[in-house]
Amino acid sequence: MLSRRIFRELTDSLLLGPRFQSACARCASLQCAPANPLRRGRRPSAPQLRAASSSSSTRWKSRQGNDHFAKEAKVQGLKSRAAFKLLEINEKYKLFKPGQTVVDLGYAPGSWSQVAADRTSPNGRVVGIDIIPAQPPRGVSTIQGNFLSPAVQAEVRAYVQDPGLGRPRRRAISTSDEAEEHSVTEDELDEMERGYIDLERHAHLDGAENGAESAEEGGKERKLSRKQRDEQQGRVVDVVLSDMSAPWEQTTGFYKRSLSDPYYRMMNTSGVAFRDHAGSMDLCMAALTFGFDTLRTGGHFVCKFYQGAEEKALEKRLKRLFRKVHREKPESSRSESKEAYFVALRRNETSSKEDVFQD
Numbered sequence: 001m002l003s004r005r006i007f008r009e010l011t012d013s014l015l016l017g018p019r020f021q022s023a024c025a026r027c028a029s030l031q032c033a034p035a036n037p038l039r040r041g042r043r044p045s046a047p048q049l050r051a052a053s054s055s056s057s058t059r060w061k062s063r064q065g066n067d068h069f070a071k072e073a074k075v076q077g078l079k080s081r082a083a084f085k086l087l088e089i090n091e092k093y094k095l096f097k098p099g100q101t102v103v104d105l106g107y108a109p110g111s112w113s114q115v116a117a118d119r120t121s122p123n124g125r126v127v128g129i130d131i132i133p134a135q136p137p138r139g140v141s142t143i144q145g146n147f148l149s150p151a152v153q154a155e156v157r158a159y160v161q162d163p164g165l166g167r168p169r170r171r172a173i174s175t176s177d178e179a180e181e182h183s184v185t186e187d188e189l190d191e192m193e194r195g196y197i198d199l200e201r202h203a204h205l206d207g208a209e210n211g212a213e214s215a216e217e218g219g220k221e222r223k224l225s226r227k228q229r230d231e232q233q234g235r236v237v238d239v240v241l242s243d244m245s246a247p248w249e250q251t252t253g254f255y256k257r258s259l260s261d262p263y264y265r266m267m268n269t270s271g272v273a274f275r276d277h278a279g280s281m282d283l284c285m286a287a288l289t290f291g292f293d294t295l296r297t298g299g300h301f302v303c304k305f306y307q308g309a310e311e312k313a314l315e316k317r318l319k320r321l322f323r324k325v326h327r328e329k330p331e332s333s334r335s336e337s338k339e340a341y342f343v344a345l346r347r348n349e350t351s352s353k354e355d356v357f358q359d
Contacts, residue, residue: 069332073111079137082243083111084332085341086302090119093326093343095300101160101237102126103294105147105287106244108134116140116241125166129156141166147244148286157294160236226349230296237294242287242303246279273338277308284314284342292321292356297349306338313359318344320356 069081078084090096096119104113107128114137116126121139128142129152136142143159145152159165230236284303291301301322305311318325322344329340 079109079111079114081111081332083115085330086112086115086241088330088332089302089328089341089343090115092328093300093345095239095302095343096120096124097238099123100239101166102239102241103156103160103237103290104128104140105240105242105290106130106283107136107140107142108132110134110137110140112241112243113137113140116239123167127156127160127166139168147290153290156290157234160294161234163236226297229349235294235296235299237291237299238296239300239302240287240291240295242284242301244283244287244304246283273306274308276306276338277310280304280306281308281310281314288314288317288321289357291347292353295347297347299347301342301344301347303342304339305342307340308338315342317356318342321351322347 067081069084073079073081073083096102096116098120099122100120102116102120102124104116104126107113108130110128113126113128117124117137117139120126126140128136128140129147130142130144131146133144134142141159143152143156145155147153147156224232284305287303288301291299295301301318305314315325315327323346324344326343326345327340328343333339
């Protein structure tokens, strides 16, 4: 059996003769010959080359694509997979309560601040500090600057000592349209709606407190509460979080103005174990010094570190300032990573700076 193509060629050659074959050969040569760009006035262009990605970038993309926590973070709308580390720590140690003040050191891209803002609502406040410009999560106040700078630390202290800054404002409610622009807040509305029995009970308790105060000896001053003693010393923060790492030096991308993707400067590790460990110890010490100055009695402290020889000295300092100190390696932390976390619970009131930071 002959194929249709061969049968057609044999038929054409027999019926039309050699003239048809030569004409077909010339047409085929014209169609198959490459067009000369110079003849038509075109400039020859260089071949399109595809930029090859580095092996480390390829490994990172492959690892992120197969990572369960990275996928889950995207599904839940979290800034990064690191949120699950703090969620696991909080589930175990109950760090957060509604209404607390939380300071997140090295907050970019903002996943820890997201968790803290969610767990301290309503009426809580979260303040994030980072040298990298990044879009803050909803409900989080941020300060961009180098945390190791004394000026930036002073600005953070001044910010958190104002109890009104960083908290969600309660919406004013108008009592009626004819009230001549008079409006009351939700707190005042709650006060107006309180029953007669509640008012009598509070009046009785206020009278009892006044009687107890008047019964004190005139020469003795009333003792300050623990909260008042903390506020006098500027200790108003309930939880200090530190997930800081030294960022890469910026060499490109100065033209970018977007705050939504700070990853190109976020450092994981340098590949030199001692350098990573020493750098993390310096940042943990800076965070601990800040925590000593600002954490109220009973406050908590969480910091990331890279394991090495100096971690024992840091743990000793933490145990002098807090009642309980734990080491944590969350499940969401990659097994090949050297990172770990110190979780220090319930700050002591009487620990002095000299005792905590002595060698």
